[in-house]
Amino acid sequence: MxxxxxxxxxxxxxxxxxxxxxxxxxxxxxxxxxxxxxxxxxxxxxxxxxxxxxxxxxxxxxxxxxxxxxxxxxxxxxxxxxxxxxxxxxxxxxxxxxxxxxxxxxxxxxxxxxxxxxxxxxxxxxxxxxxxxxxxxxxxxxxxxxxxxxxxxxxxxxxxxxxxxxxxxxxxxxxxxxxxxxxxxxxxxxxxxxxxxxxxxxxxxxxxxxxxxxxxVDELRGDAALRIRIDVPSAQPGWNDAIAGVRLIEQTGSVHVVELSPGVDDQRLLAAALATGPVREFSPHRPALTELFRNVVSQEVAQ
CATH class of the missing domain: 3.40.50.300 (P-loop containing nucleotide triphosphate hydrolases)
Known part of the structure; x- marks a missing residue:
């Protein structure tokens, strides 16, 4: 110190x-x-x-x-x-x-x-x-x-x-x-x-x-689960259901933000996305401090 x-x-x-x-x-x-x-x-x-x-x-x-x-x-x-x-x-x-x-x-x-x-x-x-x-x-x-x-x-x-x-x-x-x-x-x-x-x-x-x-903020993000932002314009509902450990967080039009449980291979998710047709975006989603804070508060409510 x-x-x-x-x-x-x-x-x-x-x-x-x-x-x-x-x-x-x-x-x-x-x-x-x-x-x-x-x-x-x-x-x-x-x-x-x-x-x-x-x-x-x-x-x-x-x-x-x-x-x-x-x-x-x-x-x-x-x-x-x-x-x-x-x-x-x-x-x-x-x-x-x-x-x-x-x-x-x-x-x-x-x-x-x-x-x-x-x-x-x-x-x-x-x-x-x-x-x-x-x-x-x-x-x-x-x-x-x-x-x-x-x-x-x-x-x-x-x-x-x-x-x-x-x-x-x-x-x-x-x-x-x-x-x-x-x-x-x-x-x-x-x-x-x-x-x-x-x-x-x-x-x-x-x-x-x-x-x-x-x-x-980067260290706080490091403690959060991996999230991926994917833009799949041709995907049908449930296109990623076959991959265990993938949870949909939010969706706006063709853009999905999903959360991956520890050990889930993001390449399997990419392959599933490509199978739906063109993929316009596939990138790690960096949560803002507001989102990190909301997660902490929701943990308190859940306890």
Missing amino acids: TEATLEIDRLSKRYGELVALNEMTFDVRSGELFGFVGSNGAGKTTTMRIAMGVLATDSGEVRWQGRPVDFDTRRKIGYMPSERGLYPKMKVHDQLVYLGELHGMVAADARRAADEWTERLGLAERRKDEVQKLSLGNQQRVQLAAALIHDPEVLILDEPFSGLDPMAVDVMSSVLREKASAGAPVIFSSHQLELVERFCDRVGIIRSGEMVACGT
Whole structure:
């Protein structure tokens, strides 16, 4: 484990009979964008709140650079909660300066940083506006500026892309990549799985308070059963029924996506496809993160 790593080590949290977290364990490495995904109530926000000291854990530990996270360490973390953590009647620039000072910045440095981030995030013309007068998307930008104002060593962001238009998403993702490139571990949760797949170096899928899958999207795909996409325009229904271990996943017109059980020879499937007539496509089907996530959720329902 490298020193510049945020470690979540066996966190557990209960509310009476409800198990919110059950030995939640993962790490976010220096320079890494880590996507944290799960259904509502799976434990993402609870994990982040414990990391920030907003909630106490029943057991387990959060470490940064090999040491338990304490008050001084948390001042070096940029945190963006899912709910608005801003003063609605306070002006944007004044609020950012104030929050910078709370993180230990001197006033001049806080003002300079507030100028830089409002400019960078497209808020320069709204600096003197009260937060409550901004659109939800611009409030989200202010929230990000508040997390970045003190040049944090770690970023923990809960649903940072919520409510953003495509241009704001591009700005947000650019900023997060920049922080990661500078060496900061960056963790964010999101229900927008296509963004997670596009931006993140690794992804953790959480279910019922436990980490059930973690790795790059390609690594997560490697754990999935082999799927083949086949375009057989002349095929009749049941053309592949003679091959055991082949299951139809979806069909759109002449295009079939089938799943092969372990040990099934894909060449037998190709031969059966060719026997129907022309084959326009025969290629491995790479499931998107949305599909991988859905499979994990369906496993939970089936249990």
